[in-house]
Amino acid sequence: MNLNEKTKPPLKQRNYFKIIRPIFGVLVTLFLIWRLYLVFIVQHQYGPETWTRLLISGLIIGGVYSLIAIGYTLVYGVLLMINFAHGEVMMIGAFTGFFVFEATKSISVPSAGNPELVFSNAYPALSILIAFIAGMAIAAAAGYFLEKIAYRPLRKAPRLIPLISAIGASIFLQNAALLIFSPQTRNYTNPEALSRGDGWKILINGTDVTLPYTGVFTFILSILLMVGLLFVVQKTRLGKAMRAVAMDKDTAALMGIDVNQTISNTFIISGALAGAAGVMWGLHNGMFHYFVGFLPGIKAFTAAVLGGIGNIPGAMLGGMLLGMIESIGPTALDISYQLKDVVAFVILIVILIFRPSGILGEVLAEEKV
Amino acid sequence: MNSHPIRESFQKGIVFAAIMVFMMLTGFHMIAATMVSKIFGVYVLRGSIPEIRFMTYIHVLFGIWAGWSASSKTGKISTRIFRGLVAGFTAGAFIALFDLILNFLIQSGTDIRQYLSALSFESMDYFLMNLGQMGILVHLGIYTATGLAGSALAVFLRSESVQHWWQNLKSNISTFITRTTENLPPFLQKYGKYILYLILLAALLILPTRWGSYLNFVIGLVGLYTIAGIGLNIIVGLSGQLVLGFAAFFAMGAFSVGLLNAPEPHNLMWGFWPAIVVAVLMAIAAAVVLGLPTMRLRGDYLAIVTLGFGEITRILLKSDTLINLTGGPRGILDIHGPTLFGKPFTDVYYVYLIFAGVALSIFLYNRLQDSRTGRAWLAIKEDPIAAQATGVNLQKYKLLALCIGAAFAGLVGGISAARNQFTGPNDHTLMASINVLSLVIVGGMNSIPGIILGAFALKGLPEILREVQNYRQLAFGALLIVMMLMRPEGLWPSSRPLIEKGDRSQIEENKNEEGGKDA
Numbered sequence: 001m002n003l004n005e006k007t008k009p010p011l012k013q014r015n016y017f018k019i020i021r022p023i024f025g026v027l028v029t030l031f032l033i034w035r036l037y038l039v040f041i042v043q044h045q046y047g048p049e050t051w052t053r054l055l056i057s058g059l060i061i062g063g064v065y066s067l068i069a070i071g072y073t074l075v076y077g078v079l080l081m082i083n084f085a086h087g088e089v090m091m092i093g094a095f096t097g098f099f100v101f102e103a104t105k106s107i108s109v110p111s112a113g114n115p116e117l118v119f120s121n122a123y124p125a126l127s128i129l130i131a132f133i134a135g136m137a138i139a140a141a142a143g144y145f146l147e148k149i150a151y152r153p154l155r156k157a158p159r160l161i162p163l164i165s166a167i168g169a170s171i172f173l174q175n176a177a178l179l180i181f182s183p184q185t186r187n188y189t190n191p192e193a194l195s196r197g198d199g200w201k202i203l204i205n206g207t208d209v210t211l212p213y214t215g216v217f218t219f220i221l222s223i224l225l226m227v228g229l230l231f232v233v234q235k236t237r238l239g240k241a242m243r244a245v246a247m248d249k250d251t252a253a254l255m256g257i258d259v260n261q262t263i264s265n266t267f268i269i270s271g272a273l274a275g276a277a278g279v280m281w282g283l284h285n286g287m288f289h290y291f292v293g294f295l296p297g298i299k300a301f302t303a304a305v306l307g308g309i310g311n312i313p314g315a316m317l318g319g320m321l322l323g324m325i326e327s328i329g330p331t332a333l334d335i336s337y338q339l340k341d342v343v344a345f346v347i348l349i350v351i352l353i354f355r356p357s358g359i360l361g362e363v364l365a366e367e368k369v
Numbered sequence: 370m371n372s373h374p375i376r377e378s379f380q381k382g383i384v385f386a387a388i389m390v391f392m393m394l395t396g397f398h399m400i401a402a403t404m405v406s407k408i409f410g411v412y413v414l415r416g417s418i419p420e421i422r423f424m425t426y427i428h429v430l431f432g433i434w435a436g437w438s439a440s441s442k443t444g445k446i447s448t449r450i451f452r453g454l455v456a457g458f459t460a461g462a463f464i465a466l467f468d469l470i471l472n473f474l475i476q477s478g479t480d481i482r483q484y485l486s487a488l489s490f491e492s493m494d495y496f497l498m499n500l501g502q503m504g505i506l507v508h509l510g511i512y513t514a515t516g517l518a519g520s521a522l523a524v525f526l527r528s529e530s531v532q533h534w535w536q537n538l539k540s541n542i543s544t545f546i547t548r549t550t551e552n553l554p555p556f557l558q559k560y561g562k563y564i565l566y567l568i569l570l571a572a573l574l575i576l577p578t579r580w581g582s583y584l585n586f587v588i589g590l591v592g593l594y595t596i597a598g599i600g601l602n603i604i605v606g607l608s609g610q611l612v613l614g615f616a617a618f619f620a621m622g623a624f625s626v627g628l629l630n631a632p633e634p635h636n637l638m639w640g641f642w643p644a645i646v647v648a649v650l651m652a653i654a655a656a657v658v659l660g661l662p663t664m665r666l667r668g669d670y671l672a673i674v675t676l677g678f679g680e681i682t683r684i685l686l687k688s689d690t691l692i693n694l695t696g697g698p699r700g701i702l703d704i705h706g707p708t709l710f711g712k713p714f715t716d717v718y719y720v721y722l723i724f725a726g727v728a729l730s731i732f733l734y735n736r737l738q739d740s741r742t743g744r745a746w747l748a749i750k751e752d753p754i755a756a757q758a759t760g761v762n763l764q765k766y767k768l769l770a771l772c773i774g775a776a777f778a779g780l781v782g783g784i785s786a787a788r789n790q791f792t793g794p795n796d797h798t799l800m801a802s803i804n805v806l807s808l809v810i811v812g813g814m815n816s817i818p819g820i821i822l823g824a825f826a827l828k829g830l831p832e833i834l835r836e837v838q839n840y841r842q843l844a845f846g847a848l849l850i851v852m853m854l855m856r857p858e859g860l861w862p863s864s865r866p867l868i869e870k871g872d873r874s875q876i877e878e879n880k881n882e883e884g885g886k887d888a
Contacts, residue, residue: 349663
């Protein structure tokens with residue numbers, strides 16, 4: 001560089017980009033007010049039974065999102081990277097659960113009363129337990145190997161590189177599942193005690209609203225798993241090590257913490273939670289296929305950002321909120337149900353523009369955003 | 370990592386067994402055997418099974434590879450060979466175990482194909498080399514023997530005499546090449562480069578008329594993806610912003626051309642040339658809309674937000690919300706292409722058009738890279754805070770990069786919509802964005818020859834090798850990981866880092882010094 005070249009005197013730059021945010025904010029707010037006014041004041045066609053139904057389904061799906069979002073948040077906490085293949089780990093869990101139920105269905109345990117009794121109907125609690133344990137174990141193993149093969153060698157690399165590797169892993173896992181298990185959509189065979197569609201009926205405003213058994217089971221189990229996770233993170237040595245590594249890897253290593261092992265453990269835990277979410281998805285929704293992990297993965301990431309990435313209670317809250325917004329949003333704003341998936345993406349963009357630190361997150365340093 | 374050598378080779382064996390089992394589960398072993406048989410000159414009819422011996426070759430090659438990779442570079446010869454034996458035996462044992470499990474499932478009457486779709490009885494039989502249950506034992510034997518052979522081969526090829534011979538051969542070849550180039554007549558030495566360019570230009574003009582429409586289609590695809598790759602490279606490579614919603618800009622271009630030139634839904638019929646301008650402008654407009662609010666974000670966040678933008682565009686186009694404007698999920702049919710002196714374009718003209726586009730984009734790219742703007746992008750990529758401190762307006766330059774990249778994408782979208790005479794929401798999925806990203810990364814970021822190579826390798830080759838079509842996306846994923854692990858700079862990396870290190874004159878000096886050493 002030739003310093004004698006004539007350089008421009010430093011002008012006072014006016015930053016026009018700062019005006020964009022308020023304009024965008026006003027536009028979004030006006031749109032929301034307009035649609036809500038239209039639906040609630042002008043049309044007023046939905047009663048409380050509709051909103052209850054939507055709220056129930058939102059809470060159920062929100063529990064699943066929360067479990068996946070915790071995985072994103074844990075990994076982001078320790079490695080500062082988006083584990084793009086996390087949704088595929090959930091898909092692996094869903095497939096494992098499916099195979100367990102198929103296997104338990106094929107074992108017959110004839111009894112005196114019912115000669116055609118099969119294992120999954122004779123011992124529903126046991127077969128569900130096996131399915132969850134197998135799904136969580138296989139998904140945890142997938143998370144462990146994912147980290148070991150695709151991320152660990154790249155830990156010192158610039159941040160773009162592990163992200164691309166993660167995208168590669170995501171595509172690879174999806175297409176491996178596509179080639180091995182075929183593109184067909186499959187159906188979970190639930191044990192009869194927990195069959196889909198059945199549920200408690202609640203009478204609201206003269207209409208029956210179903211509270212499905214699978215949904216209640218899913219919701220309670222996801223809450224239990226979250227409580228268990230909070231316990232692990234807050235009270236055990238493992239959780240202490242994870243928090244220490246998330247704060248500062250080098251100092252944690254100086255304190256005698258095995259950083260590699262802790263990161264592996266983080267991936268194992270997040271994989272197990274995603275696996276449980278996969279089995280729940282199968283039990284509640286029934287239908288799944290090789291691509292099932294993609295959208296829930298992205299949405300759960302949105303949930304993690306919504307709650308504040310790196311923050312575990314934030315991920316739980318974000319998941320629940322996202323589930324409810326996604327469920328109620330299309331009806332409340334009177335937009336086409338086909339655009340359900342757009343809601344999550346729009347929320348993601350809006351959150352990242354206005355509050356990148358999320359609801360519960362502290363304001364992050366520039367480095368982390 | 371002070372693990373025991375035996376344990377290490379045991380792990381190697383497991384890895385190779387896992388790869389083989391994975392190949393078997395995806396049905397790739399039959400494709401691989403078909404390809405091997407092609408190399409031997411035996412052509413296999415589509416859908417039929419290649420000869421058994423080719424499966425044996427694959428097993429043997431794989432076992433040798435396992436033994437080779439398990440054998441270490443130093444140490445006692447006996448240990449090195451023993452490691453190969455252990456790896457081969459482990460691989461064989463695990464593959465045999467897998468065979469046994471499958472055999473058990475089949476014997477017990479489970480309908481395996483219902484769950485593992487790639488697995489038919491023929492393909493299982495083929496995997497066992499038509500030997501039935503004996504095949505399981507044969508697998509164990511083959512892998513143990515070939516593991517041993519592989520490590521022995523590694524020991525032999527790494528021995529000093531062979532290495533010495535190899536070094537000699539290499540230096541002989543390189544001296545031969547330098548001698549012939551030095552002894553060229555001075556006229557050729559001076560103008561040889563330009564003559565090569567002329568020959569290349571003539572070939573590019575003449576060949577498309579000779580190739581036939583299929584190859585023209587493939588070459589056109591490679592050219593289109595090259596333009597797209599150069600466009601994405603401006604965003605990702607030069608300014609360092611990871612954008613995953615590139616397909617949204619394709620969609621803008623394609624739908625602009627489609628809506629302005631198709632009988633349905635609007636019947637505007639503006640003609641191709643004004644429409645392609647509108648396509649580029651629309652893509653730039655979309656980039657401004659996306660970029661203004663989001664260009665504050667960095668790295669992973671930007672990637673996810675742009676991914677969201679791409680998905681929003683696709684879902685909107687696919688839904689019934691915009692059905693009156695864009696034709697909805699059906700897409701736009703019967704798009705009229707460009708005309709030249711009243712005649713519609715043939716495939717040859719499309720290839721010329723695409724070549725012209727490639728030339729234009731390479732020219733623009735080179736001018737941009739060396740301009741003040743290019744330097745600003747580089748500064749942003751290396752260190753945004755430092756760049757801001759030196760007076761670079763971050764958001765302005767990031768937005769500029771996004772707009773220019775999007776303009777290229779709009780051009781590609783417009784041309785491909787006219788060429789295919791169709792565009793629909795399913796042409797512009799996330800996978801399209803990721804294809805472009807992977808060709809840039811696999812070829813080599815910031816390197817034009819690398820991008821052309823990447824476009825050819827990722828878009829051209831799979832079109833020509835029809836057998837591997839189904840495995841293309843799988844290979845993309847694996848390739849992205851492997852490239853990041855082994856060669857993050859790409860197949861044909863750019864020479865820019867060398868230039869950045871010092872003054873140009875210094876590099877000339879270095880070159881002269883190296884030349885002096887060789888002579």
